[in-house]
Amino acid sequence: MKIHQLDIDQALASLGSTAAGLSAAEAARRLREFGPNRVEAVARESVLLRLLREFVHLFALILWLAAALAFVAEWRAPGQGMATLGMAIIGVIVVNGSFSFWQEYRAERTLEALKRLLPHRVKCAATAW
Structure with missing residues (x-):
């Protein structure tokens, strides 16, 4: 309970x-x-590292592989539009990674702002409801 x-x-x-x-x-x-009752600050990664991480997670790696295969297909049989497909896949990776990074960055900034609103010290008193 x-x-x-x-x-x-x-x-x-x-x-x-x-x-x-x-x-x-x-x-x-x-x-x-x-130990004392406080929220510990954890070491944060650099913004650049967090941005790069958005382009190497599992889904992004699968898309990178698909783009590479499209470019190989264009190299082996030119003129079938595979290079365009490869560029489109890279575009999807960039848009998805950028959007994900921006959302995460904004969420972290919002949490930091909320943390600044919290009092650093409080005093509790027992009350009968």
């Missing part, structure tokens, strides 16, 4: 706490065991 579906006493019991909060010893023990 999810904690928000429990009544106050059940929720506190599941967390090993009371309405008065944790004792200083228990808070210190949990701090040692779990």
